[in-house]
Amino acid sequence: MAKLPRKFEETLDGTVVFDLPFPLVLDTEGLASLRRMKPLRVRQSYHIEYLHSYGQDSPFFAGLTNRVQLGNRDPETGYTYATPRGHDMYTGHETEWVVLPERGTVHAFTVCYFGSEEFLKETPFVLALIEYEGVDTLFLARLTGVDPDEVSLDWIGMQVQARYRRNSKIKPTDVYFVPVE
Amino acid sequence: MRKVYAVSGGVSKFAKSRPDKTFQAVVKEAYDYAIADLGLEFRQFNELVDGSVASYFSDHFTRQLMAGIMVQDYLGLCPKPGHRVEGGGATGGICFQEAWKAVASGYMDVCVAYGFETMSHVETWKGNEFIALASDVSFDYPVGGFYSGYYAMMVTRHMKEFGTTVEQLAHVSVKNHINAFHNPYAQKRNRYTIEDVRNAPMVAWPLTRLDICVMSDGAAVVILCSEEGLARLEAASGKTYSRVLVTGIGRGTDAMRMADRPHQSFDDFMKYNALPHEQENADTVAYYRELWDHGFRYPGVHSFRAGRMASKQAYENAGITNPLEDLDFIELHDAYTSSEIQTYEDMGLCRYGEGGPFAASGKAFVPGIDYGLNLPEEPICPVNPSGGLIACGHPVGATGLMQAVFAIWQLQGTIEKHFGDATLQVQGAKRGAIHSHAGTGTYVTVSILEAEE
Structure with a gap:
C-alpha cells in the first residue's frame, strides 16, 4: 500500500466564527496594537451562469452533434480554417462552410499532469493540435487511445482519426481523436 | 516625439501571498520606494506628477472591477488623469509604453506607471483556470484550458522541428534561479541543477514544475518624465539623476x-x-x-x-x-x-x-x-x-x-x-x-x- 501523503490538502471550508480577538480596551495602547494584528482572510464565493452564444460559429457545434467536423474557407482564395472563423483574416470576406477530413495528423501535443481546476479530475490528458491535408490552420483537440507512459516525440506526425461523443455536450470536445489503427 | 527618461522605480517583494496588505497598499510600497529613490517626499512628488497608467491583468483575481482607480485613490493621485491598460501577460509592458506615449506626446511631463496582481486570493488550480480564460472560451478553454499545456505543445513542436532538448530548456531554469539567488526581490532564490529541473514533478510533458514560473502577489512602479519633467524633479530634490533614456x-x-x-x-x-x-x-x-x-x-x-x-x-x-x-x-x-x-x-x-x-x-x-x-x-x-x-x-x-x-x-x-x-x-x-x-x-x-x- 502506498504511503499516506505528508501534507493534508488545503481547502477553503472551515468553522463559522461569530467573534474575533480584539483589544479589551481601546485606549492608546489598544489602538496601537491594532497595527500588529494578523490579516483577516475570509472565504468569498463567486458563481456565475453565462448564456454563452457561439454566434456565427454555431453550425460547427451542430455539426459535431451530427458527427461531422466543419471548417471555414475563404470563397475567393480557398484559404481553409480547421477552427471556425466567420471572416477570413487576409481578405475580410465572410467564409463558407466546408466539411473537414475525418483523418489528420498530430502537429504538436502534450500530456497534462496538472490543469485548471475544472480539468484536474481528468488528468493525465493529452492535448494535441491536429493538422489536415489541404487545410491551412490547425484544430486543438483531445487525443486519447495513447499511453502517457509511452510519451514520445514520434507522436508528432501520427495519423489520427476523429471520433464523436454519442451524447454531445455542445463543446469542441464533442470531437476527439484516436490513433489510426 | 520628445525624449522620455525612465528616472526611477520601485518593486514590492514578490511573494506567493501577501495577505498583510490590500493591493493598493502593496502598490504603495513600490511607489514610496520610487519616490524616495528620487530624494523626494511623498507630497513633493504628488505635486509634480501629472498622471498615471495602471496595469493589472485579471478582474477575476481581485474580484473587484475598477481596481485601478482604487490604487490611484490610495496613492493620493486623484483628481489627476489616469487609465488602466490590460493585455494579458504583457500588461506591464504595455503600461510602460502607454506611460512613454503620455510623455513622448507632450501630454504629461511626469507620468507614473504602476502595476500589480494579487494571485493568492484563489487556490493555484483556480488561478490556472482564470489564466486559461485568456484563451478562446469557445474553442480552446473547453478542451482542457491550461497555459502550461499550451506552451508544452509549442515545446514538442520546437523539439521536433529543431532538435531542441529538455536539457537545453533546463539550462534556462538553472541560470534564472541562480541569478535570483542574488536578488532580494525574487520569490524563489534556489540553486538548482539540470537534474533537479528534470526530476521535478511533470506538469505538462516535457515541462516540469521548474520550467514554469510561479504565481505571485506583488507590485511595481516606474516613473517616466520629459526633459522638463526631469528638470522639475531635480529642482525639487536638489539632485542630479542618472539619465536613462527610453530610445x-x-x-x-x-x-x-x-x-x-x-x-x-x-x-x-x-x-x-x-x-x-x-x-x-x-x-x-x-x-x-x-x-x-x-x-x-x-x-x-x-x-x-x-x-x-x-x-x-x-x-x-x-x-x-x-x-x-x-x-x-x-x-x-x-x-x-x-x-x-x-x-x-x-x-x-x-x-x-x-x-x-x-x-x-x-x-x-x-x-x-x-x-x-x-x-x-x-x-x-x-x-x-x-x-x-x-x-x-x-x-x-x-x-x-x-x-x-x-x-x-x-x-x-x-x-x-x-x-x-x-x-x-x-x-x-x-x-x-x-x-x-x-x-x-x-x-x-x-x-x-x-x-x-
Missing part, C-alpha cells in the same frame, strides 16, 4: 488561437519578419531557405511572430542592427524556460531554430557566477540577470514594470544599492531591452533603455 518601443500581435497562426512562406518571412542583420547575411538567408525546404513554416506554433515584430520595431527606433552585440542585457518574459528559448530567436539573438544550443552556450549567462554548468562560451548578453519570471515570480500586471525597474537600476549602475549585492550588476551596461509577452504570443512589447552619456 525605442515596439509592439506586435498575433492570432489568439495558436491553431490559427499562419504558416508563412520563405518570401513573406524575409519580406516582413526577418531582421536587417538576417536579411543582409547570405549564410543566414541560405540557412532559412534550407529550413523552408524541409517544411518549416513561420511562425507556426514554435515561434512568436508578435515578439519578432515588437523587436524589429523597437530595434529600428533605437538604431539597433545586431541585437546580441548591441544590447548589454535583456530582461525578457520567461514564463516558461521554453518561451525564453523561443524569445532568443524572436529577438534575433540567434537564428530561428538555434535557441536550444544558444541557451546552453553560456552567451546569455551573467559573468562571474558559478552555475555548476559546463558552458562552452563566454557571456555576451546576460538574459534575465534578475532571475526573470521563473525565479522572481509573475504577478502579471507588475511583471513588465518590474523588468523596467531592474533595467533602470542596471543602467544607473545601482544594482548593489538596491539589491545589497553587486553580483548581478552588468558591468558598464549602456543599453538594455525589456520584453513583455501575453497569451500564447498574442501581444508582445519590447522597449529599449539606454544610459545617456
Whole structure:
C-alpha cells in the first residue's frame, strides 16, 4: 500500500466564527496594537451562469452533434480554417462552410499532469493540435487511445482519426481523436 | 516625439501571498520606494506628477472591477488623469509604453506607471483556470484550458522541428534561479541543477514544475518624465539623476488561437519578419531557405511572430542592427524556460531554430557566477540577470514594470544599492531591452533603455 501523503490538502471550508480577538480596551495602547494584528482572510464565493452564444460559429457545434467536423474557407482564395472563423483574416470576406477530413495528423501535443481546476479530475490528458491535408490552420483537440507512459516525440506526425461523443455536450470536445489503427 | 527618461522605480517583494496588505497598499510600497529613490517626499512628488497608467491583468483575481482607480485613490493621485491598460501577460509592458506615449506626446511631463496582481486570493488550480480564460472560451478553454499545456505543445513542436532538448530548456531554469539567488526581490532564490529541473514533478510533458514560473502577489512602479519633467524633479530634490533614456518601443500581435497562426512562406518571412542583420547575411538567408525546404513554416506554433515584430520595431527606433552585440542585457518574459528559448530567436539573438544550443552556450549567462554548468562560451548578453519570471515570480500586471525597474537600476549602475549585492550588476551596461509577452504570443512589447552619456 502506498504511503499516506505528508501534507493534508488545503481547502477553503472551515468553522463559522461569530467573534474575533480584539483589544479589551481601546485606549492608546489598544489602538496601537491594532497595527500588529494578523490579516483577516475570509472565504468569498463567486458563481456565475453565462448564456454563452457561439454566434456565427454555431453550425460547427451542430455539426459535431451530427458527427461531422466543419471548417471555414475563404470563397475567393480557398484559404481553409480547421477552427471556425466567420471572416477570413487576409481578405475580410465572410467564409463558407466546408466539411473537414475525418483523418489528420498530430502537429504538436502534450500530456497534462496538472490543469485548471475544472480539468484536474481528468488528468493525465493529452492535448494535441491536429493538422489536415489541404487545410491551412490547425484544430486543438483531445487525443486519447495513447499511453502517457509511452510519451514520445514520434507522436508528432501520427495519423489520427476523429471520433464523436454519442451524447454531445455542445463543446469542441464533442470531437476527439484516436490513433489510426 | 520628445525624449522620455525612465528616472526611477520601485518593486514590492514578490511573494506567493501577501495577505498583510490590500493591493493598493502593496502598490504603495513600490511607489514610496520610487519616490524616495528620487530624494523626494511623498507630497513633493504628488505635486509634480501629472498622471498615471495602471496595469493589472485579471478582474477575476481581485474580484473587484475598477481596481485601478482604487490604487490611484490610495496613492493620493486623484483628481489627476489616469487609465488602466490590460493585455494579458504583457500588461506591464504595455503600461510602460502607454506611460512613454503620455510623455513622448507632450501630454504629461511626469507620468507614473504602476502595476500589480494579487494571485493568492484563489487556490493555484483556480488561478490556472482564470489564466486559461485568456484563451478562446469557445474553442480552446473547453478542451482542457491550461497555459502550461499550451506552451508544452509549442515545446514538442520546437523539439521536433529543431532538435531542441529538455536539457537545453533546463539550462534556462538553472541560470534564472541562480541569478535570483542574488536578488532580494525574487520569490524563489534556489540553486538548482539540470537534474533537479528534470526530476521535478511533470506538469505538462516535457515541462516540469521548474520550467514554469510561479504565481505571485506583488507590485511595481516606474516613473517616466520629459526633459522638463526631469528638470522639475531635480529642482525639487536638489539632485542630479542618472539619465536613462527610453530610445525605442515596439509592439506586435498575433492570432489568439495558436491553431490559427499562419504558416508563412520563405518570401513573406524575409519580406516582413526577418531582421536587417538576417536579411543582409547570405549564410543566414541560405540557412532559412534550407529550413523552408524541409517544411518549416513561420511562425507556426514554435515561434512568436508578435515578439519578432515588437523587436524589429523597437530595434529600428533605437538604431539597433545586431541585437546580441548591441544590447548589454535583456530582461525578457520567461514564463516558461521554453518561451525564453523561443524569445532568443524572436529577438534575433540567434537564428530561428538555434535557441536550444544558444541557451546552453553560456552567451546569455551573467559573468562571474558559478552555475555548476559546463558552458562552452563566454557571456555576451546576460538574459534575465534578475532571475526573470521563473525565479522572481509573475504577478502579471507588475511583471513588465518590474523588468523596467531592474533595467533602470542596471543602467544607473545601482544594482548593489538596491539589491545589497553587486553580483548581478552588468558591468558598464549602456543599453538594455525589456520584453513583455501575453497569451500564447498574442501581444508582445519590447522597449529599449539606454544610459545617456
